[in-house]
Amino acid sequence: MSSSSVPTDAGRVEQELRQLWRHEAEKSSAGPVLCSRTLNLIVYCRNFADVQRATALLDPIISHHPCRAIVISPAAPQSEEEIHTEVSASCLTSHGGNRYIGRELVSLAAKPSAHRRVASMARALILPDLPVFLWWRDAKSLGSELFQLLSELAERVIVDSAGLEDLQADWPRVHALVQRPGLAVSDLAWSRLTSWRQLIAQLFDGPARASYLHRLHRMVVEFSPEGGEPKVPADALLLGAWLARQLGFTNSHPVLPQDNPTQHAAAVAWELSKESSRLVVELRQGKRPGTGVTAVFLSCQGTPQAVFVVSRTQDGKGLATRAELPGQATMRRLVRTGDESATCLVSRELEILGRDVLYEQVLRIASELAPALSPA
Amino acid sequence: MAVLTMENPLREGIRLERTPDPCVMVIFGASGDLTKRKLMPALYNLWRERLLPAGFSVVGFSRTDMNDAQYRAAMKEAVEQFGDQGPLNGEAWDNFAEGLFYLSAHPGHPEDYASLASILEEIDRQRGTNGNRVYYLAVPPSSFAGIVQQLDAAGLAQGEKGWRRLIIEKPFGHDLQSARELNQSISKVFHEEQIYRIDHYLGKETVQNLLVFRFANGIFEPIWNRRYVDNVQITAAETVGVENRAAYYEESGALRDMVQNHLSQVLALTAMEPPASMGAEEVRAEKLKVLRAIPPITGDRVGSCVVRGQYGPGWVDGKEVPGYRSEPGVDPNSKTDTYVALKLFIENWRWAGVPFYLRTGKRLPKRLSEIAIQFRQAPLLLFNQTPAEQMSPNLLVIRIQPDEGISLKFTAKQPGPSVHVRSVTMDFRYATSFGMASASAYERLLLDCMLGDPTLFAHRDAVEAAWGIITPILEAWANRPAPSLPNYAAGTWGPAEADGLLQGGGCWRKP
Numbered sequence: 001m002s003s004s005s006v007p008t009d010a011g012r013v014e015q016e017l018r019q020l021w022r023h024e025a026e027k028s029s030a031g032p033v034l035c036s037r038t039l040n041l042i043v044y045c046r047n048f049a050d051v052q053r054a055t056a057l058l059d060p061i062i063s064h065h066p067c068r069a070i071v072i073s074p075a076a077p078q079s080e081e082e083i084h085t086e087v088s089a090s091c092l093t094s095h096g097g098n099r100y101i102g103r104e105l106v107s108l109a110a111k112p113s114a115h116r117r118v119a120s121m122a123r124a125l126i127l128p129d130l131p132v133f134l135w136w137r138d139a140k141s142l143g144s145e146l147f148q149l150l151s152e153l154a155e156r157v158i159v160d161s162a163g164l165e166d167l168q169a170d171w172p173r174v175h176a177l178v179q180r181p182g183l184a185v186s187d188l189a190w191s192r193l194t195s196w197r198q199l200i201a202q203l204f205d206g207p208a209r210a211s212y213l214h215r216l217h218r219m220v221v222e223f224s225p226e227g228g229e230p231k232v233p234a235d236a237l238l239l240g241a242w243l244a245r246q247l248g249f250t251n252s253h254p255v256l257p258q259d260n261p262t263q264h265a266a267a268v269a270w271e272l273s274k275e276s277s278r279l280v281v282e283l284r285q286g287k288r289p290g291t292g293v294t295a296v297f298l299s300c301q302g303t304p305q306a307v308f309v310v311s312r313t314q315d316g317k318g319l320a321t322r323a324e325l326p327g328q329a330t331m332r333r334l335v336r337t338g339d340e341s342a343t344c345l346v347s348r349e350l351e352i353l354g355r356d357v358l359y360e361q362v363l364r365i366a367s368e369l370a371p372a373l374s375p376a
Numbered sequence: 377m378a379v380l381t382m383e384n385p386l387r388e389g390i391r392l393e394r395t396p397d398p399c400v401m402v403i404f405g406a407s408g409d410l411t412k413r414k415l416m417p418a419l420y421n422l423w424r425e426r427l428l429p430a431g432f433s434v435v436g437f438s439r440t441d442m443n444d445a446q447y448r449a450a451m452k453e454a455v456e457q458f459g460d461q462g463p464l465n466g467e468a469w470d471n472f473a474e475g476l477f478y479l480s481a482h483p484g485h486p487e488d489y490a491s492l493a494s495i496l497e498e499i500d501r502q503r504g505t506n507g508n509r510v511y512y513l514a515v516p517p518s519s520f521a522g523i524v525q526q527l528d529a530a531g532l533a534q535g536e537k538g539w540r541r542l543i544i545e546k547p548f549g550h551d552l553q554s555a556r557e558l559n560q561s562i563s564k565v566f567h568e569e570q571i572y573r574i575d576h577y578l579g580k581e582t583v584q585n586l587l588v589f590r591f592a593n594g595i596f597e598p599i600w601n602r603r604y605v606d607n608v609q610i611t612a613a614e615t616v617g618v619e620n621r622a623a624y625y626e627e628s629g630a631l632r633d634m635v636q637n638h639l640s641q642v643l644a645l646t647a648m649e650p651p652a653s654m655g656a657e658e659v660r661a662e663k664l665k666v667l668r669a670i671p672p673i674t675g676d677r678v679g680s681c682v683v684r685g686q687y688g689p690g691w692v693d694g695k696e697v698p699g700y701r702s703e704p705g706v707d708p709n710s711k712t713d714t715y716v717a718l719k720l721f722i723e724n725w726r727w728a729g730v731p732f733y734l735r736t737g738k739r740l741p742k743r744l745s746e747i748a749i750q751f752r753q754a755p756l757l758l759f760n761q762t763p764a765e766q767m768s769p770n771l772l773v774i775r776i777q778p779d780e781g782i783s784l785k786f787t788a789k790q791p792g793p794s795v796h797v798r799s800v801t802m803d804f805r806y807a808t809s810f811g812m813a814s815a816s817a818y819e820r821l822l823l824d825c826m827l828g829d830p831t832l833f834a835h836r837d838a839v840e841a842a843w844g845i846i847t848p849i850l851e852a853w854a855n856r857p858a859p860s861l862p863n864y865a866a867g868t869w870g871p872a873e874a875d876g877l878l879q880g881g882g883c884w885r886k887p
Contacts, residue, residue: 198395198426201386205429206398206506210384246385318468321430329502334471335426358389 010124013087017104020089037066039133039350040126042150045073046138051107054137060343062103065350068127072118072150075109082114083121119149131155133350139163143173151183158349160188161234162226162292171370178360186349188342189234190359195338196239196293196310199321203298203308212308212325215300217279219243222286222295230266232283232373235292240270240281241366249274254372257282270369290316302326312337396826398431399508399538400499402492404483404523405515406436407450410545415514416451417459418818423472424461427823431503433475435495439482447478475503483515483523489530496532507538510825517547521561528565543572543825546637547628548834551850552843559836572825573834577638577745579817582780584832586645586747587654589774589782597650599751601726606769607878609733609748609885610642613740615692617866618714622705629713631684631846634736640667640842641834642776643732646747647722656831660838667841669724678852683874684859685715687739690866697739697866711858714738717874720845731879739866745776748885759795768799773887
């Protein structure tokens, strides 16, 4: 990898990148260096430490999605420059060992007074004819001036609503995002639910199993909040909203949670309706290891009750399902969880260009539920 | 493409994943090599990746005397040996194995099919498989018709509840006549849309990507024709010899074993017209048109358009290997072809006059399968400082295995005051570009069958059309003396006579 610090000017950055490429080509004895880029990725980091974390995550992401990455972060307080710029370029050796695919990284650390300037630099550095993704790694500053400026450059914004501190207060900002025309939104909290949604759906495959969906009357989403604070995480809220949306339940109103296993744990519940049917969705803190959603219990009306369970395994690497149906042996299943690392989740989002309509609809329902959540 | 279980509203919007209805796969030949090496590892991988439904079950049907527990243990050993997971996580495997059942049975005994019916009904009850069945015939083709008739007699081939599908493995006959007879006997019991003729080549990522590459990019299709393409070379090379398949291979040979199915299917995908949609029927119809547009090579033309070979002793990958006739189980005077190269033409407006060269062989220097599209040379050599022979034509290579990917060779100027040009290659490889392993061909195809998507399976008409190309060659070979065999050393690219097939002093690619 070659890197250098350069004056703050998009033209000079491009010039420097060309120099780095030439340097890489001179080092290579195996013929021309080929450059392959599939997208532009703008990454906003909340501080210098986050820049380091994000840069480490970018390496494997860029190897899946060759791109120009522009990493933007707040400047260090002691910095004298309004914008500090660094560029680096590196090559990947292909399987044949004699050809290379390039990647470029431009880092811009900007003071708050330079937000407009840094956004204009980013605009100038964007490679033409390629999609632009904005990965916003600071959920707290969603909607800020810099976010507004950078999101105008992007076709898709990647956020992680799991980072929101106060769902009740912050959720409307996420909801507002998806209402912006021309901007698609990826939410990593929603992406983490893919395995859960898939397994829950599989529990009801086939006409015999699907009939239980009509009798479903209670869903409990058990979660384990990050850092142990008793507050409902975004993914638990999204999962509850998803089930309600898929089954056509609306008109929610808060009700008292039925079971609260620990005295100080967070718990919240709603009752939703569809014609004469009622569905109670309860989110509650559990004791299972892990963070985010750790188990889902679905119970159906009838005697004896049919119960469907999906839960994270003790080692956190798998998901177990259980179906207890009247007159049948309990059916169990264990599968491994899909890769939920940030690298993998972001990589997957970079494969998608269109809007995720289902997410947007689920988000709307989650927004209707969110006011019932207690503030942190 | 397949329709998901629409009665389950929770399925809507789960992107990227397709999961079939709960079903039972009945494997005939359940203790055989194919089941151990390919089917069970593929099914277990699909299960682990959450691509199979919770109630998915397997019933092994075989003569070997075993019970459920012994079958589960044998399959665990097979998945550990032939799968890519290494030692199996006990809990995950146990969970999968709960859906494995075994019936020690004879494929010719009607009472065993009655037992099978009882087991299937019980599984339906306990595991919610709802009458959905896949019958996988992992047995020699000579057993196909008998098993199909027994399934019919036992009322297992059709049913009011659920769907029934049949998977059969190649060879689909040994010539046109036998292929027709086989198709007729099966079609008396199963409708064509229930029959899935598996060709694992078509499950490979690059073969599927061929359609995307051709029909999702605007720049290739306009030059994908006789005006711009000089020739097409399709190669399927193996480094292995006959291994433990001598009995089969002695009867088959390379032409039947590879060209009739794998290579003809790849050829059809390479040359077909854009289908009206990517629906199975539309894609298969276009492939069929290609095969029907290939005039059979008959009579004396066989000598000038087809070269057959057989390997002698030699060195492959640093190891000395015996000749074909010295392999265990092979007739010391065998005339069986272990190599074949053909020159074919497709008589339609797109391809008239463009030779398609197909070759396949055992004990060649490398294991690889690829399609190489060689474009016509630039019409005028303007760069006099570069020798004409250095001006190589553009070449598009689609690698099917290993290192699935696509590369394009083009010419560029070397930096400097003089105009010296050289060829450079632009490479796209699945593994590096997407950084993820593709599902195995069997995983993809088994899943497609369970989803009811026959796009990547051979239609009866295509099988018969391919035999229509191959059978006249087999007949000509039978009626004329074989060349002096063996005629190529193991570890070489086949007999020298194969070079004579290429027009205009061209040569085979040496990948």
